[in-house]
Amino acid sequence: MVPVTCGSITKASSILNQLDNNEMRSTGALTLLIGAISIYSVSAKYVQNPFMDNIGPVMPPAASDPSASTPPEGGSVILCDVLGRDRSINIFAGFTRDIEAISKRLSDGQQNTTVLAPLNxxxxxxxxxPWESNEDYNRLGADAYEGKPGEDRAHANLRQFVEEHIVPESPWPEGAKMKTLGGTEVWWETKDGKRIVQPGNIEVTSVASKVANGQAWILKGARNYA
Structure with a gap:
């Protein structure tokens, strides 16, 4: 079926304007009128959604459909099921899948975790x-991440970055000092009605997901990963 365009609406309107009262009484004119109205109705549908079928994803595709709604809390849904659903944090979600130990933890329904996911x-x-280090550049120069040794260094740095955003506790009470998987002590407090992760005064924009094995918090900033 050939799509009907906006020009069809103009044509239909012109046809209607050409009909006088006498023509409207005739059977042929009535048929023409019905046809014109049909053209207008179909055209309006295409005008309201002109290119929806051709729009691609704004961000790189996540492992699961990012446009899908977040599943209900609790039950059998776990963190690995929901992290990729929010496009605003899908860069960090991809990092968690690149680190095997983290990916396994988020897939384990018996290990509770609070994920501190920075916005894209x-x-x-x-x-x-996140996979770069000033120390590496100072020691090895611009080629710090070349070849297999460089890849290994980059992966180790990325792992450290991700681990600094993983708290092995959920629920995580306010004021409770916990160590991230990277070994840094963190806690959170409420300031002016906002949840703030310390140290660093990093604001939590929202708790994106609460599932069987923990929660995913969306952060406005990233934790210190030096």
């Missing part, structure tokens, strides 16, 4: 990539 904008705004 927080990660892209960092002074260096």
């Amino acid at each position: 904008s927080a990660i892209t705004g960092l002074p260096r990539k």
Whole structure:
């Protein structure tokens, strides 16, 4: 079926305007009128959604459909099921899948975890990539991440970055000092009605998911990963 365009609406309107009262009484004119109205109705549908079938994803596709709604809390749904569903944190969600130990933890319904997931904008705004280290550059120069040794260094740095955003506790009470998987002590408090992760005064924009093995918190910034 050939799609009907906006031009069809104009044509239909022109036909209607050409009909005088006498023509409207005739059977042929009535048929023409019905046809014109049909053209208008079909055209309006296409105008309201002109290119929806051709729109691609704004961000790189996640493991699960990011447009799907977050499943209900609790039950058999676990963190690995929901992290990729929110497009605003799908960069960090991809990092968690790249680190085998983290991926296994988030897939384990018996290990409770609070994931501190920075917004995509927080990660892209960092002074260096999460897999880069000033120490590596100072010691090895611009080729610090070349070849297999460089890949190994980059992976180790990325793992450290992700581990600094994983708290092995959920629910995580306010004021309770916990150590991230990276070994840094963290806690959170309420300031002016907002949940703030310390140290660093990092605001939690929302708790994106509460599932059987923990919660995913969305952060405005990234934790110190130096």
